[in-house]
Amino acid sequence: MAASESRIAGRVIVYSMPGCPHCLQAKSTLGSLGLPVWDINVAHDAALRARLKELTGSSTVPHIFFNNVYVGRNEHLQNLSPEALERLVHMVREEPVPSNPYPLPAGTSPETEERDGGAFEVSEALRNLILKLYSHHLSTDGKSVDYRAMSKSPWLERYCEWTLQLQQAKLLSLSREEKLAFFINVYNALVIHGNLRLSFPKTMWQRYRFFNYVSYLIGGEVFTLQDIENGVLRGNRKGVTQLLKPFSNNDPRLQVALPEVEPLIHFALNHGVKGCPPIKVYSPQDIKGQLHSAAEAFLESSEGCVVDYVKREVKLSQIFKWYKVDFGGADEKLLNWVVDHMGESEKKSRLKILLSAGNVKVSYLLYDWSTNSTD
Structure with missing residues (x-):
C-alpha cells in the first residue's frame, strides 16, 4: 500500500515534454509507487534543457531525480533492481528535499506543472x-x-x-x-x-x-x-x-x-467512408487555422461544393444538409458561411456573383458511403 503523500518528506522530479511516451510511462510507474511527482515541462525552455544536458550529459527526456539523486531516463527507471528502487523510495519517504537540488525554470511550482501529466x-x-x-x-x-x-x-x-x-x-x-x-x-x-x-x-x-x-x-x-x-x-x-x-x-x-x-x-x-473530408492529425497550436485550411480544401473539392453558374445552383456535400443548423440554418446563411470560408478561387468568385444577384438554388450532392479502405 502506498504511503500517504502528506507523510512523505522528499520528492521525485521528472523533466518531461508533452507527447513523449517514455515520459508518460515513467510518470505512470512513479505514480504507482505512491510518490509525489513534480512534473516539469521543458518543451519551451531552451535554457533549462541546456542546463539539464550539462548536468546529465543527455538531451533526451525524461530526466528523473529522487531528491537529489539522478536516476536517469525512463529505461534506467524501468531497469532498476527491486532493491535499488526500494532504497530510493525509502529515501524519498524519509529524507527531506535538499535545498536547490536541481535546476528549475522561473516561476515553476507543482500547481503550474501538474496539468502536463x-x-x-x-x-x-x-x-x-x-x-x-x-x-x-x-x-x-x-x-x-x-x-x-x-x-x-x-x-x-x-x-x-x-x-x-x-x-x-x-x-x-x-x-x-x-x-x-x-x-x-x-x-x-x-x-x-x-x-x-x-x-x-x-x-x-x-x-x-x-x-x-x-x-x-x-x-x-x-x-x-x-x-x-x-x-x-x-x-x-x-x-x-x-x-x-x-x-x-x-x-x-x-x-x-x-x-x-x-x-x-x-x-x-x-x-x-469516401464522402468524408480527408484524415489529418491536428495540434492545439493554431487549431483554428488548421480547421480553416481543412474547410477551404473541402469546399474547393468537387465532393464539397459545385457551383453551376448557368443554372444558378450550388451543390453542396450532404454534410451541410445534415448539420445545416451549425451553419446558420437558412439557405442564405448557409451560402454566406460557405463563401466566407472558401479560399480565393474562380469557384468563390462565381459564387459571390451569384449571391449578389440573389435567387440561388441550393441542392445536395450524392454522398459516397463506400469504405475508404484501399482493399
Missing part, C-alpha cells in the same frame, strides 16, 4: 503514434487507409496500449484548443480502430450501431463516436437520427462539451 500529454502521445500509423498506411491525399497492412503494424499495437491511458485523462484541464485537437484526433483514430476490430458498417442500421456503440473510456467516462461528435464538439446538439441531446443536464460528460458548436469540425472528422 493529464489529458493534453496523453493526447500528444497518441497523436505521435497516430502520425506513425498514418505515415505508413494512409494515402498521401488522406482519403484512403490500408487497413489490412495497418492491422499488422507494431505501431497499432503500441497505439492500443496507449489508449488505456485515456482512462486517467483529466479532461477538465484542457483548454478549448487542446480539447478540439484531442477529440478530433481521438475520433478519427477510434473510427479506424473500430473498423479494424469490428469490420466496416455497410447498412444504415450497422452505421447507427457503430457510431452509437464504438467507444473509448476517457477520463473515467464512456465516450462513443456519437458522444464525441455531437456531445463534445457540437456543444451537445442532437445528431442525425437522434431524438435527444447526447448528454442530459446531470451527465458528468456535459462539463467536457464545448460551450457552443464549432462548425469547422465537420471538415476534420472522418467517418471511414
